[in-house]
Structure formats: C-alpha cells, structure tokens
Amino acid sequence: xxxxxxxADDNDIVRTxxxxxxxxxxxxxxxxxxxxxxxxxKAKQLKPDLIVLDVAMPRMNGDGxxxxxxxxxAGRANNLVHDV
Numbered sequence: 001x002x003x004x005x006x007x008a009d010d011n012d013i014v015r016t017x018x019x020x021x022x023x024x025x026x027x028x029x030x031x032x033x034x035x036x037x038x039x040x041x042k043a044k045q046l047k048p049d050l051i052v053l054d055v056a057m058p059r060m061n062g063d064g065x066x067x068x069x070x071x072x073x074a075g076r077a078n079n080l081v082h083d084v
Contacts, residue, residue, distance in 0.1 A: 004030035006048035008039035010057045018052060 005027055009015045019029050030046045033039035035057045043051060 003049040004028055004046060006031045006033060006039065006042055006046055006051045008033035008036065008042075008051060008057065009054040010034055011054070014054070022052075 005022060007015050007018050007022075007029060009018065009032075015032050019032070022029060030048055031042045033042045036053070039051060039053060042048075
C-alpha cells in the first residue's frame with residue numbers, strides 16, 4: 001500500500017508543485033491543508049504517514065502544528081517542515 005502524504009501550505013501554487021513532484025515519484029497524496037489548524041484537523045481525519053508543512057502559514061505555522069497533537073497520535077506521522 002502506498003504511503004499517505006498530507007501537504008500543508010497556504011500557497012495553492014506551492015501545494016500544486018509539491019503534489020506534482022511527489023506524485024511523479026510514486027507517492028500518494030491523501031490531502032492538502034491551507035494552514036496549521038487545517039493541517040491538524042486533516043491529520044486527525046486522514047492519519048497520514050508523512051506531513052509536509054510550510055514553516056510560515058496563517059493561524060498556526062508549521063512549527064506549531066507539528067508539535068501540537070490535540071488528540072492526534074503525533075507519533076504516527078513524520079513531519080517535514082519546509083520554507084519555500
């Protein structure tokens with residue numbers, strides 16, 4: 001089964017580029033989030049294996065959302081925080 005990746009970035013163009021590069025390498029994208037709060041909610045629903053987080057997003061940045069579990073098993077997914 002393909003690994004599930006969640007992409008979190010407030011810029012839709014950046015999300016599209018990240019999605020494109022990962023999918024061309026055979027990875028499965030299970031969802032996208034527009035900010036850190038949305039990323040936490042989507043992580044609870046989708047239970048991804050990897051979360052690619054932008055470091056600077058509105059409402060909650062990637063650093064903040066990567067350390068806040070809020071009911072989500074934070075040990076389940078690996079977090080990759082980026083700054084484009």
